[in-house]
Amino acid sequence: MERAASESGGGVRSVLRALDLLALFDESHRTRSVRELVDASGLAKSTVVRLVATLEERGLLWVQSDGRLTPGAGLLRWAALAQEAWRLPLEAVECLRVLSVESGGESSRIYVRQGTSRVCVAQHEGTQQLRHVVRIGEEMPLWAGASGHVLLSGCTDAFLRRVAKGAGQDPEVLAERARLAAERGWAASDGERERSVAAVAARVTDDQGRVAAAVSLGGPSSRFTAEHIEAFLPVLTKAARELTELRFLSAGS
Incomplete structure:
Protein backbone atom coordinates (compact mmCIF):
# COMPACT_ATOMS: atom_id res chain seq x y z
CA MET A 1 0.00 0.00 0.00
CA GLU A 2 2.89 2.36 0.77
CA ARG A 3 4.31 1.74 -2.69
CA ALA A 4 0.91 2.39 -4.30
CA ALA A 5 0.57 5.64 -2.37
CA SER A 6 4.08 6.65 -3.41
CA GLU A 7 3.36 5.91 -7.07
CA SER A 8 0.09 7.82 -6.83
CA GLY A 9 1.90 10.81 -5.36
CA GLY A 10 4.51 10.65 -8.12
CA GLY A 11 1.77 10.54 -10.74
CA VAL A 12 0.11 13.64 -9.33
CA ARG A 13 3.47 15.41 -9.21
CA SER A 14 4.08 14.58 -12.89
CA VAL A 15 0.66 15.91 -13.84
CA LEU A 16 1.28 19.15 -11.96
CA ARG A 17 4.69 19.56 -13.58
CA ALA A 18 3.22 18.98 -17.05
CA LEU A 19 0.53 21.58 -16.39
CA ASP A 20 3.16 24.01 -15.11
CA LEU A 21 5.08 23.58 -18.38
CA LEU A 22 1.96 24.36 -20.41
CA ALA A 23 1.36 27.43 -18.25
CA LEU A 24 4.74 28.82 -19.37
CA PHE A 25 3.24 29.52 -22.79
CA ASP A 26 1.41 32.85 -22.98
CA GLU A 27 0.96 35.91 -25.18
CA SER A 28 4.55 36.94 -24.52
CA HIS A 29 5.95 33.43 -25.03
CA ARG A 30 4.03 31.81 -27.86
CA THR A 31 6.92 29.44 -28.56
CA ARG A 32 9.66 28.09 -26.33
CA SER A 33 12.70 25.87 -26.69
CA VAL A 34 13.38 22.95 -24.36
CA ARG A 35 16.21 24.97 -22.82
CA GLU A 36 13.82 27.86 -22.11
CA LEU A 37 11.39 25.46 -20.44
CA VAL A 38 14.19 24.05 -18.30
CA ASP A 39 15.32 27.52 -17.24
CA ALA A 40 11.81 28.83 -16.60
CA SER A 41 10.57 25.76 -14.72
CA GLY A 42 13.68 24.95 -12.73
CA LEU A 43 13.19 21.27 -13.54
CA ALA A 44 15.94 18.91 -14.65
CA LYS A 45 16.41 18.72 -18.41
CA SER A 46 15.66 14.97 -18.40
CA THR A 47 12.34 15.63 -16.65
CA VAL A 48 11.38 18.38 -19.09
CA VAL A 49 12.29 16.22 -22.10
CA ARG A 50 10.16 13.38 -20.75
CA LEU A 51 7.18 15.62 -20.03
CA VAL A 52 7.46 17.37 -23.41
CA ALA A 53 7.46 14.00 -25.18
CA THR A 54 4.28 12.97 -23.36
CA LEU A 55 2.55 16.29 -24.03
CA GLU A 56 3.56 16.13 -27.68
CA GLU A 57 2.25 12.57 -27.96
CA ARG A 58 -1.10 13.73 -26.55
CA GLY A 59 -1.28 16.66 -28.95
CA LEU A 60 -0.90 19.27 -26.23
CA LEU A 61 2.46 20.49 -27.55
CA TRP A 62 3.63 20.83 -31.14
CA VAL A 63 7.20 20.91 -32.45
CA GLN A 64 7.63 23.51 -35.18
CA SER A 65 9.98 23.15 -38.13
CA ASP A 66 12.58 25.25 -36.29
CA GLY A 67 12.46 22.88 -33.31
CA ARG A 68 10.66 25.28 -31.02
CA LEU A 69 7.58 24.18 -29.10
CA THR A 70 4.13 25.73 -29.22
CA PRO A 71 0.72 24.73 -27.77
CA GLY A 72 -0.64 21.78 -29.73
CA ALA A 73 -3.81 21.41 -31.75
CA GLY A 74 -5.14 19.00 -29.14
CA LEU A 75 -5.83 22.00 -26.92
CA LEU A 76 -8.31 23.38 -29.45
CA ARG A 77 -10.91 20.81 -28.48
CA TRP A 78 -10.57 21.65 -24.80
CA ALA A 79 -10.63 25.37 -25.57
CA ALA A 80 -13.87 24.96 -27.54
CA LEU A 81 -15.43 22.94 -24.70
CA ALA A 82 -14.41 25.54 -22.11
CA GLN A 83 -15.67 28.39 -24.27
CA GLU A 84 -19.03 26.68 -24.63
CA ALA A 85 -19.24 25.82 -20.93
Missing part, protein backbone atom coordinates in the same frame (compact mmCIF):
# COMPACT_ATOMS: atom_id res chain seq x y z
CA TRP A 86 -18.54 29.43 -19.93
CA ARG A 87 -20.69 31.07 -22.57
CA LEU A 88 -22.89 33.61 -20.81
CA PRO A 89 -26.65 33.72 -21.31
CA LEU A 90 -27.62 36.60 -23.59
CA GLU A 91 -29.27 38.31 -20.62
CA ALA A 92 -25.97 38.29 -18.73
CA VAL A 93 -24.09 39.69 -21.74
CA GLU A 94 -26.66 42.48 -21.97
CA CYS A 95 -26.35 43.10 -18.24
CA LEU A 96 -22.60 43.71 -18.59
CA ARG A 97 -23.16 46.00 -21.57
CA VAL A 98 -25.75 48.08 -19.73
CA LEU A 99 -23.50 48.28 -16.66
CA SER A 100 -20.67 49.62 -18.80
CA VAL A 101 -22.94 52.21 -20.42
CA GLU A 102 -24.55 53.32 -17.16
CA SER A 103 -21.14 53.70 -15.50
CA GLY A 104 -20.07 56.19 -18.15
CA GLY A 105 -18.10 53.80 -20.33
CA GLU A 106 -16.04 51.85 -17.80
CA SER A 107 -15.17 48.20 -18.50
CA SER A 108 -17.41 45.65 -16.76
CA ARG A 109 -16.31 42.11 -15.88
CA ILE A 110 -17.31 38.90 -14.14
CA TYR A 111 -14.77 37.00 -12.03
CA VAL A 112 -15.03 33.58 -10.41
CA ARG A 113 -12.78 31.89 -7.88
CA GLN A 114 -10.54 29.10 -9.13
CA GLY A 115 -8.56 27.57 -6.30
CA THR A 116 -6.52 30.36 -4.75
CA SER A 117 -6.84 32.56 -7.84
CA ARG A 118 -9.61 34.51 -9.53
CA VAL A 119 -10.34 34.31 -13.23
CA CYS A 120 -12.10 36.73 -15.56
CA VAL A 121 -14.77 34.74 -17.41
CA ALA A 122 -16.58 37.58 -19.18
CA GLN A 123 -16.20 41.26 -19.89
CA HIS A 124 -17.60 44.18 -21.82
CA GLU A 125 -14.85 46.59 -22.81
CA GLY A 126 -15.61 50.18 -21.98
CA THR A 127 -15.58 53.10 -24.37
CA GLN A 128 -13.15 55.26 -22.39
CA GLN A 129 -9.98 55.99 -24.34
CA LEU A 130 -7.81 55.11 -21.33
CA ARG A 131 -8.90 51.75 -19.95
CA HIS A 132 -7.48 48.73 -18.20
CA VAL A 133 -7.15 45.57 -20.31
CA VAL A 134 -7.90 42.12 -18.86
CA ARG A 135 -7.78 38.89 -20.87
CA ILE A 136 -10.58 36.36 -20.60
CA GLY A 137 -9.31 33.31 -18.72
CA GLU A 138 -6.43 35.22 -17.14
CA GLU A 139 -5.61 34.10 -13.60
CA MET A 140 -5.13 36.85 -11.02
CA PRO A 141 -4.27 36.76 -7.32
CA LEU A 142 -7.29 36.25 -5.10
CA TRP A 143 -5.89 38.39 -2.30
CA ALA A 144 -5.72 41.57 -4.39
CA GLY A 145 -8.40 43.67 -6.02
CA ALA A 146 -12.05 44.42 -5.29
CA SER A 147 -13.25 41.23 -6.99
CA GLY A 148 -10.87 39.21 -4.86
CA HIS A 149 -12.26 40.79 -1.69
CA VAL A 150 -15.79 39.87 -2.74
CA LEU A 151 -14.87 36.30 -3.66
CA LEU A 152 -13.02 35.85 -0.37
CA SER A 153 -16.09 37.01 1.55
CA GLY A 154 -17.64 33.60 0.96
CA CYS A 155 -14.61 31.61 2.15
CA THR A 156 -13.73 29.94 5.43
CA ASP A 157 -11.13 31.28 7.86
CA ALA A 158 -8.92 28.29 7.07
CA PHE A 159 -9.03 29.11 3.35
CA LEU A 160 -8.26 32.77 4.04
CA ARG A 161 -5.18 31.73 6.00
CA ARG A 162 -4.13 29.44 3.15
CA VAL A 163 -4.44 32.27 0.61
CA ALA A 164 -2.56 34.66 2.87
CA LYS A 165 0.26 32.18 3.48
CA GLY A 166 0.64 31.39 -0.22
CA ALA A 167 0.76 35.08 -1.14
CA GLY A 168 2.89 36.21 1.78
CA GLN A 169 0.10 38.47 3.00
CA ASP A 170 -1.17 39.32 6.47
CA PRO A 171 -4.09 36.94 7.20
CA GLU A 172 -5.74 39.51 9.46
CA VAL A 173 -5.78 42.08 6.65
CA LEU A 174 -7.37 39.57 4.26
CA ALA A 175 -9.91 38.54 6.89
CA GLU A 176 -10.89 42.17 7.46
CA ARG A 177 -11.29 42.78 3.72
CA ALA A 178 -13.46 39.68 3.42
CA ARG A 179 -15.53 40.65 6.47
CA LEU A 180 -16.15 44.15 5.12
CA ALA A 181 -17.09 42.81 1.67
CA ALA A 182 -19.50 40.32 3.26
CA GLU A 183 -21.07 43.06 5.36
CA ARG A 184 -21.49 45.52 2.48
CA GLY A 185 -22.00 43.13 -0.41
CA TRP A 186 -19.37 45.06 -2.37
CA ALA A 187 -15.72 46.10 -2.18
CA ALA A 188 -13.39 48.70 -3.67
CA SER A 189 -9.64 48.66 -4.26
CA ASP A 190 -6.95 50.97 -5.57
CA GLY A 191 -3.49 49.90 -6.66
CA GLU A 192 -3.48 46.56 -4.84
CA ARG A 193 -2.55 44.45 -7.85
CA GLU A 194 -1.39 47.08 -10.29
CA ARG A 195 -0.38 50.65 -9.66
CA SER A 196 -2.90 53.37 -10.59
CA VAL A 197 -5.59 50.79 -11.38
CA ALA A 198 -8.75 50.71 -9.29
CA ALA A 199 -11.97 48.73 -9.19
CA VAL A 200 -15.28 48.28 -7.42
CA ALA A 201 -17.07 44.91 -7.32
CA ALA A 202 -20.29 43.41 -5.99
CA ARG A 203 -21.18 39.82 -5.18
CA VAL A 204 -23.28 37.52 -7.35
CA THR A 205 -24.78 34.61 -5.41
CA ASP A 206 -26.11 31.19 -6.35
CA ASP A 207 -29.51 29.73 -5.45
CA GLN A 208 -28.23 28.87 -1.97
CA GLY A 209 -27.01 32.39 -1.28
CA ARG A 210 -23.32 31.51 -1.60
CA VAL A 211 -20.88 33.83 -3.37
CA ALA A 212 -20.62 32.48 -6.92
CA ALA A 213 -18.95 35.39 -8.70
CA ALA A 214 -18.03 39.04 -8.54
CA VAL A 215 -19.20 41.61 -11.08
CA SER A 216 -16.91 44.60 -11.31
CA LEU A 217 -16.04 47.89 -12.90
CA GLY A 218 -12.37 48.71 -13.37
CA GLY A 219 -10.20 51.49 -14.71
CA PRO A 220 -7.60 54.13 -13.82
CA SER A 221 -7.56 55.38 -10.23
CA SER A 222 -8.35 58.91 -11.36
CA ARG A 223 -11.83 57.77 -12.42
CA PHE A 224 -12.44 55.68 -9.29
CA THR A 225 -12.34 58.23 -6.50
CA ALA A 226 -14.66 57.87 -3.50
CA GLU A 227 -17.18 60.11 -5.27
CA HIS A 228 -17.04 58.03 -8.45
CA ILE A 229 -17.47 54.79 -6.51
CA GLU A 230 -20.49 56.19 -4.70
CA ALA A 231 -22.01 57.01 -8.09
CA PHE A 232 -21.15 53.55 -9.49
CA LEU A 233 -22.68 51.56 -6.62
CA PRO A 234 -26.38 51.84 -7.59
CA VAL A 235 -25.81 50.54 -11.14
CA LEU A 236 -23.26 47.96 -9.99
CA THR A 237 -25.45 46.47 -7.27
CA LYS A 238 -28.39 46.46 -9.68
CA ALA A 239 -26.31 44.45 -12.16
CA ALA A 240 -25.28 42.05 -9.36
CA ARG A 241 -28.93 41.46 -8.46
CA GLU A 242 -29.87 40.84 -12.09
CA LEU A 243 -27.00 38.39 -12.57
CA THR A 244 -27.95 36.62 -9.34
CA GLU A 245 -31.54 36.24 -10.56
CA LEU A 246 -30.32 34.55 -13.75
CA ARG A 247 -28.93 31.66 -11.64
CA PHE A 248 -26.38 30.68 -14.28
CA LEU A 249 -23.45 30.33 -11.87
CA SER A 250 -22.83 28.17 -8.82
CA ALA A 251 -20.30 28.64 -6.05
CA GLY A 252 -17.02 26.82 -6.65
CA SER A 253 -15.25 24.58 -4.18
